Each structure stands twice: as C-alpha cells, then as structure tokens.
Amino acid sequence: MNLSRAERRRRSEQRILEAARLLFAERGFDRTTIRAVAGMAGVDPALVMQYFESKQELFNQAIQASPAPEGAAEPGELVERMLETLGAKLSGLPPASLAMMRSMLTNSDATASARASLGRQIDQIGTALPGADSRLRAALVSSIMLGVTIGHQLLELDPLREASREEIDRLIRPCLLALLQDTA
Amino acid sequence: MNLSRAERRRRSEQRILEAARLLFAERGFDRTTIRAVAGMAGVDPALVMQYFESKQELFNQAIQASPAPEGAAEPGELVERMLETLGAKLSGLPPASLAMMRSMLTNSDATASARASLGRQIDQIGTALPGADSRLRAALVSSIMLGVTIGHQLLELDPLREASREEIDRLIRPCLLALLQDTA
C-alpha cells in the first residue's frame, strides 16, 4: 500500500498551489482562471474550489512567501546585504513573490500583502539606521529596490537586462550608500 | 442654434475618454467595465463601442499621455530637473499616466506603453550623460523614480506619504547624484 488519504490530499494541494503561483505570477489575478490552474495541476476544477473555497483565497495562500532574513547591521554592511538581496531578485524571483508583485497594483489583497511585506522590510532597515528620518530613508531604499526589480523583471527594460549583476552593483552601491550614510 | 454634429460628437468622445482615464486609473484595465465608463460619461454603453471599437482600443487611447519635456543638460542640472519631475509625480499624477502605471504589470498593451515611455526617458537622460554605461545609469535613475512613485502613489507607504517633498528631495538628491556623476 502507498499513501494515506491525508497524504494524497496534501500532495494535490501542493501541486495546485504551485500551479497557481506560476500562473498568477505570469498573468496576474484577473487573467488567471481556476480552470487553468486545475489543468496545470492535473486535477478537476471543482477540487480546487473544494480545497481553497474561492479564487481569492487560493491567491492569498499562493502569495504567502517565506519571510525575509532577519538581523540588523551597520549601514555599510547593510548596503552589501541589500545588494545581495537585489542580485537574488534580479536573477529570478520566487513565483510567490512574482505573483504578488504582478497583481499588487490591481488586486486589493495583493496590495495589502505588498504593503505589509515592504512595511516589514522598512521596519527592519529603519531600526538599523540612526537618526530621526531613518524610516523615510528605509522606505526610499525599499522603493528603489522595488523599482529596479520591476524595471528588470516585469518591464524588462533593455539596459537593465543587458547589464551584468556586477555592473548594477557597482552603480547602485554609491546610490544606496548616499541614502543610508548621510546624516546631514 | 448651438453645436454641429461633429462638435457634439467630439465633446462626447472627450467626456468618455476622461471618464475612462479616471476609472482605468482607479481600478485598472480588467476591473473597469464599458458600462461603468459610459455611466460616468453619461452616455450609452453602445456609444462607447461605436466610437472606440473595443475596450482595449479605448484603453490605448486613454493612456496616451502628453510627451515629456525635451532638452539636455549637464548632470547637476539634470538631477534638479528629475527632482522637479518626481515632485510633480508625487503631488498627483495625471489620470492617463496613473492608468498606464496601474495596468502595466497585467495588460500587455500597457506594458508596451510603459516600456516605450520609460525608453524615451532613458534615451533622453542617457544622451545627456557621458561614459559607456550612460544608458544603464539612465535606466537605473528611471527605475528609481518609478519605484518611489509606485511606493508613494499606488502602495501608499506610510513613511513616504508622511514626508514632505523637501525631505524626499533632500534624501534622494545625493542618491541620484551618486548615480549620475560618478565616473569611476
């Protein structure tokens, strides 16, 4: 004998979630259908509803990403870590993150999720910085990383796609340093 | 007597376009219906189709924005002009631009429009800069402005909404200067 019912169900759920992430990441919330998700996962559309209650609920579970790494640091080290994060984002976002980003401007649950996710990042960076405007600086840094990621991964701007990670690092580093270090 | 038929038609078209811009800007392409546009413009839904052929064509015309101001400059002045542009964006985007931005991650025509619009901006900044990587720098500057605009206007990140234009200027300026001036 092979798998318990619970185990089979768990596997089906995972396949559905994985298919949902890929399709939501590619097409966004509105243009992704339950039928397409079911087709890709190799299950019946009704089963998707049975497991996840609604399309919106499926989406909400699909965009739950693993939380960002923890730990504070002084500005110089912080910049290096941000560049590392950015490099990772530019070489390929996890489907869950891409799905959230893709729909964050048109679906209110995705907007809320993006706001919360960026909020956490801002808090983390903000508390590592000195000064009264630390949260504003942190928000600007986060927005900058967001913009570069969108330009590279979603809009696919030619100059960004043609550049190597090292080139981007070299040009962005002084930019982030200027924002994080200056105490003027 | 008052208005010629052509004049009446022109005015109806303008009202429809204006309503379309507002609704597309607010809800994005997929969640905006012809019916809602017609309702806001005070005309019959069938008339909208009669004038614009399809929803996508209405959208394409609605997001046509006035082109950006021309003229090159040296880096220092360029930064000031970019800050001015950014300040304008943060105090309120024109509906046409907002409509384009809102849907640029989920509608392929909007993606193409955004890519073209940013491409023009990148060319303009790029030709004003010296050096081999001028286009990459220009693309990064444009992406940064995009990210801050999205964070402020669409995601409504608290730290950005609470900051004054002057604070943002002061923090972003060295960041842009570092990106545009460094010739290392």
Add this chain to the structure above:
DNA sequence: GTCTATAAAGAGATAGAC
C-alpha cells in the same frame, strides 16, 4: 446618430452522482 435588446462567450461557484 443614438439606444434597445440580445447574442455569445466565459467566468466562478455549487449540487449531487459515483
């Protein structure tokens, strides 16, 4: 020229058979 009425298609969701 403008609107009424409707066609045609596709979606999410559900009830019940197996």
Add this chain to the structure above:
DNA sequence: GTCTATCTCTTTATAGAC
C-alpha cells in the same frame, strides 16, 4: 473523496429599431 454537469452571473460586442 473526487468529478460530472450545470447554474448563474457578468461581460464584451453586435444587429437592428427608432
């Protein structure tokens, strides 16, 4: 437990009346 069949709703788009 899973899937077949269908319901119901909403949409874009169109044909034809006024």
